[in-house]
Amino acid sequence: MSIFKGLVTKEFREAFRDKRALMAAGFGIVMGPIIVAAVMMFQIDEATDVKDSYVTYVGAEYAPQLIAQLRVKKILPIEEVPADEAEKWSKRSIELTIPQTFSQDMSAAKPVDLVLLADYSDKNIGTVLDRIERTIEAYSGQVGSMRLLMRGVDPRVVQPINLQVQNSATPESKSGIIMGMVAMFIMTSLFTASMTASIDTSAGERERHSLELILCQPVSTVMVVLSKVVCVSAYGAIASILTMLAMTFTMTMLPLEKIGISIMVDPMTMLIISVMVLPLAYLAGIAQLYFAYQAKTFKEAQSYLSMILILPMLVPMAIMIVPHKPEWLNNLPLAGHSIIMEDLFKGKALDMMAFGATNLLTIAIAIAMTLLLARSLRSEKVVLALS
Amino acid sequence: MLKVDNLSKTFGDFTAVESISFEAKDGEITGILGPNGAGKTTCLRILYGLLKANTGSAFINDIDVEKSPLEARKSLGIFPDQFGLSERLTAREQIEYFAQMHGLTGKPLKEALERVINDLDMLEIADRKTEGFSQGQRMKVTLAQALVHRPQNLVLDEPTRGLDVMSTRLLRERLLALKEQGHCILFSSHVMQEVAALCDKVIVVAKGKVVAQGSPQELCELAGKEQLEDAFVAIIGSDEGVAA
Numbered sequence: 001m002s003i004f005k006g007l008v009t010k011e012f013r014e015a016f017r018d019k020r021a022l023m024a025a026g027f028g029i030v031m032g033p034i035i036v037a038a039v040m041m042f043q044i045d046e047a048t049d050v051k052d053s054y055v056t057y058v059g060a061e062y063a064p065q066l067i068a069q070l071r072v073k074k075i076l077p078i079e080e081v082p083a084d085e086a087e088k089w090s091k092r093s094i095e096l097t098i099p100q101t102f103s104q105d106m107s108a109a110k111p112v113d114l115v116l117l118a119d120y121s122d123k124n125i126g127t128v129l130d131r132i133e134r135t136i137e138a139y140s141g142q143v144g145s146m147r148l149l150m151r152g153v154d155p156r157v158v159q160p161i162n163l164q165v166q167n168s169a170t171p172e173s174k175s176g177i178i179m180g181m182v183a184m185f186i187m188t189s190l191f192t193a194s195m196t197a198s199i200d201t202s203a204g205e206r207e208r209h210s211l212e213l214i215l216c217q218p219v220s221t222v223m224v225v226l227s228k229v230v231c232v233s234a235y236g237a238i239a240s241i242l243t244m245l246a247m248t249f250t251m252t253m254l255p256l257e258k259i260g261i262s263i264m265v266d267p268m269t270m271l272i273i274s275v276m277v278l279p280l281a282y283l284a285g286i287a288q289l290y291f292a293y294q295a296k297t298f299k300e301a302q303s304y305l306s307m308i309l310i311l312p313m314l315v316p317m318a319i320m321i322v323p324h325k326p327e328w329l330n331n332l333p334l335a336g337h338s339i340i341m342e343d344l345f346k347g348k349a350l351d352m353m354a355f356g357a358t359n360l361l362t363i364a365i366a367i368a369m370t371l372l373l374a375r376s377l378r379s380e381k382v383v384l385a386l387s
Numbered sequence: 388m389l390k391v392d393n394l395s396k397t398f399g400d401f402t403a404v405e406s407i408s409f410e411a412k413d414g415e416i417t418g419i420l421g422p423n424g425a426g427k428t429t430c431l432r433i434l435y436g437l438l439k440a441n442t443g444s445a446f447i448n449d450i451d452v453e454k455s456p457l458e459a460r461k462s463l464g465i466f467p468d469q470f471g472l473s474e475r476l477t478a479r480e481q482i483e484y485f486a487q488m489h490g491l492t493g494k495p496l497k498e499a500l501e502r503v504i505n506d507l508d509m510l511e512i513a514d515r516k517t518e519g520f521s522q523g524q525r526m527k528v529t530l531a532q533a534l535v536h537r538p539q540n541l542v543l544d545e546p547t548r549g550l551d552v553m554s555t556r557l558l559r560e561r562l563l564a565l566k567e568q569g570h571c572i573l574f575s576s577h578v579m580q581e582v583a584a585l586c587d588k589v590i591v592v593a594k595g596k597v598v599a600q601g602s603p604q605e606l607c608e609l610a611g612k613e614q615l616e617d618a619f620v621a622i623i624g625s626d627e628g629v630a631a
Contacts, residue, residue: 006487010476017475209471216435216467217488218460380438386398 007227015197025193025239032185033250053128054081054089059098073135094118183341187312193239198232198288203301221377232285240277269344283366290373296385331357393443403429405595411573418582419575421592427575464538470525474518478528489536503531523554543574579616593623
């Protein structure tokens with residue numbers, strides 16, 4: 001035990017004096033909350049504020065009432081655009097053409113063709129086009145109803161069905177995508193934080209010619225591997241928990257209720273997530289060490305591990321989109337973690353079965369990799385980086 | 388006591404070591420002399436239990452290294468061919484790390500550290516990080532980490548490479564003192580003067596084989612030369628690597 005303590009002490013001393021590793025971890029912690037905050041601010045801004053939009057009218061003078069109606073809905077003629085937005089709106093070029101015969105045809109109760117010309121693939125103007133369409137439809141409906149009334153007909157006869165939409169989405173469940181993002185950042189920061197430290201203590205140590213001498217000492221490779229993984233996992237877990245706290249703090253600062261989202265992060269949720277982060281940190285650490293040791297050089301290890309870095313994004317996404325998947329896939333490390341975290345953030349109760357299964361599976365894979373790595377450190381190929 | 392018996396080791400098609408046998412006794416300094424690439428380091432790595440021999444066995448104090456490597460290494464101190472210090476650790480932490488791997492803890496650990504730091508006259512550098520250490524200072528740290536647990540057997544792989552006169556002298560004095568105390572010292576080198584001055588017994592290795600062994604005196608007589616260097620060239624049959 002005292003031997004193990006010695007090994008761990010050395011790993012911690014080295015890793016926590018490594019400025020590069022500390023910087024990488026800090027970067028992961030800060031980056032997530034900033035990105036989430038930026039995305040949320042943008043969404044809140046878009047969703048809550050209907051801004052003035054500008055349309056090029058051809059023949060506006062033929063339908064002054066329609067134009068007035070559009071003006072109420074903040075759709076204005078392009079001539080009124082303020083200078084700083086002029087370029088943006090002229091590029092978007094939304095054009096509504098009203099035919100010269102508009103009022104004639106209206107009086108004669110003939111159908112009138114208006115032409116709305118715009119690039120419908122441009123996501124930026126999607127909501128504007130929606131608003132224009134709805135305003136024109138509403139205007140058209142108003143005129144139609146008036147005509148029926150004038151002829152002594154109840155307008156309701158042409159509306160036989162009235163569909164009532166009742167949205168069952170709760171403020172919590174609406175937050176799904178965002179919560180998925182938060183979960184992903186918590187896991188990504190874990191991987192980024194432990195990556196630099198794990199390369200340094202494995203491929204780095206070998207390149208500094210330290211590894212060989214360590215493996216010539218009377219300590220088992222299992223102990224060497226465990227001491228390294230304890231240190232690397234601590235890096236990951238600390239970064240991950242700090243990210244969670246930073247995220248929670250950021251989200252409480254944002255006016256999320258404006259877009260109908262509520263976020264439940266009570267101390268219990270944080271505690272459960274912190275507990276769950278530990279096995280994941282162990283798995284991430286041992287996986288990174290394993291692949292870094294298989295690499296021949298420090299640089300090669302870096303390129304291997306940057307591939308592992310995308311797993312926290314890839315695995316949950318892949319599991320989400322696989323149709324007709326067997327149930328246990330939901331308990332895979334990363335996927336299971338992501339699902340549980342998302343549910344917790346949405347205010348659902350903890351699914352004990354899923355929690356147990358996910359963490360046990362994670363620990364089992366991590367232990368298997370630990371033994372595998374300990375064995376491979378007894379192979380001369382890995383120790384001397386022979387090909 | 389260190390012993391290798393009929394060691395052979397191949398890497399793919401390349402034979403690094405072929406049927407090497409020798410013994411290094413307690414209270415003696417044994418030198419392995421050979422040109423670059425003769426198989427000295429490979430042979431030592433098998434002795435440490437780092438590489439597995441294709442044939443033969445290596446013994447540290449009569450413990451078979453392949454069968455029980457951890458037990459065998461307990462009485463072994465290693466001075467490797469590359470210093471490989473952790474630059475973020477201080478010299479003391481570096482030595483402490485190796486002492487702990489040999490099971491030292493608490494008061495004995497502290498005492499062992501104080502002793503080795505004083506013995507090697509490195510009090511001034513003990514609490515500095517090893518980053519930026521000179522070659523001589525690195526040598527001291529490396530020697531200290533090999534000796535801190537007072538191993539019966541000490542193996543040094545080309546220890547004087549890159550050292551100045553003062554450091555070489557210090558190393559030589561330490562080795563002679565250890566020999567007096569009855570330790571078994573095995574060191575590989577290709578520097579003739581050093582081997583001639585220090586070794587009780589020399590094993591000459593070339594192309595993976597032992598080509599001669601005996602005291603420096605015996606080797607000179609065997610080759611009919613006066614200088615060890617000439618004897619060495621005559622024995623291995625070329626002057627390859629000697630100029631180094």
